[in-house]
Amino acid sequence: MLAAMPDSAPSPLSTGGVSPHSSGDACPGTLRLHRADDGALARVRIPGGVLSADRADALLAATTRFGDGELHLTSRGNVQLRGLGAECGGELADLLTAAGLLPSAAHERARNIVASPLAGLDGSPSLRPWLTGLDRLVCGSAAAATLSGRFLFALDDGRGDVDALGADVTLIAEGPETALLRIGAEDEVFRLPAEDAPRAALLAAEEFLRAARGSGAWRVKDLPDDVRAEVARAVGPTAGPTVHRPRPRKAAAPVPGPANSTAAISIDVPLGRLSATQWRLLTDTARRYGNELRLTPWRGIVVPGPFAHDEAAETLRTLDAAGLITAPDSPWTGVGACIGHPGCAKSLSDVRAEAGAAVGPVGRLPVYWSGCERRCGHPHGEWIDVVVTPDGHRISHVRGERRDPPAAVRSDHATFRNDPAALAATVAAARA
Structure with a gap:
């Protein structure tokens, strides 16, 4: 059995090591702002995507006071604040620390943890002990402070949703007493007692750091095959026997609407961008019921209940009227885009506007627009x-690590820009 977790969490703004990659790892945080064309950008890590209503209020206060007044969801269930003033860093950190959103200055970019959003709400096991335990362990490890901002932990309740995201270290609930530990994309996973799972995940991350020293590797997949095998061998004697469990190919997001009858409601956010009004509606709803929001890795939000049936229906109607996605037949279902121009200097187009102009019937496949x-x-x-x-626009069908030849390419970018109907038709055909 692995050693017991520490009894207490680290003190706020505890210090630790500095990443050996810090000069090259450009992932933003709340203490290291990223310069963008629309102002500075801060990324606030929300482990497991779990937010209390009060902490959600603090994020809205931060973007209202310092930023563009909107909340931007990421593909890891985190929140970005955009349009920040270049000199707001200290005051922003103070606000987030007071709200409990920044427990360790040294580890704030290492707290990348995604979790199954419906865990514990639809008959699946709760992941809260793993989530709080792993976050506490990460924040208490001097070695973990040197993890890249790209390194990702995933906690899966057994349904395979976040296991499919390709995290560096994944914990999977196998039963009330048993967990599985996956390192990278390996099909061989370790079986271990559920109570030991958070410490095993941290050990795997620390072994990765030792193996990656001097290699420039940010993530487990960056390691050569033989080095990844060394990491597994180092963890194996502590974790337990291996079993064969292929990683799921498809990451299935919660379906917008009621979840497990009315145990929760799930919504998606068009292009991951929430106005102050939409955010307040969601936090007010959370405060009336479970006092919690769960941000998903698919730029959506789950609001735990329970809700009476008529309450769930009325709440979804209100959120739908506010412009959120509340049913799977929404034209916005499966549509995503990067920030694009003018927010990003590297973007060659306003892809969010293009994505909006191309919205049509729901496609079989999701589509993502990149500038x-x-x-x-x-x-x-x-x-x-x-x-x-x-x-021009290159339109390709991606299947995991494989990319098919482009389905459609226009050599004249201006043609598509002046003919959004042609672009929309080409994308719709590819999605179908």
């Missing part, structure tokens, strides 16, 4: 990839 080849925030699994290049 440049970096494809920031793109989904995982299978999707239609629309990338703006200097020569």
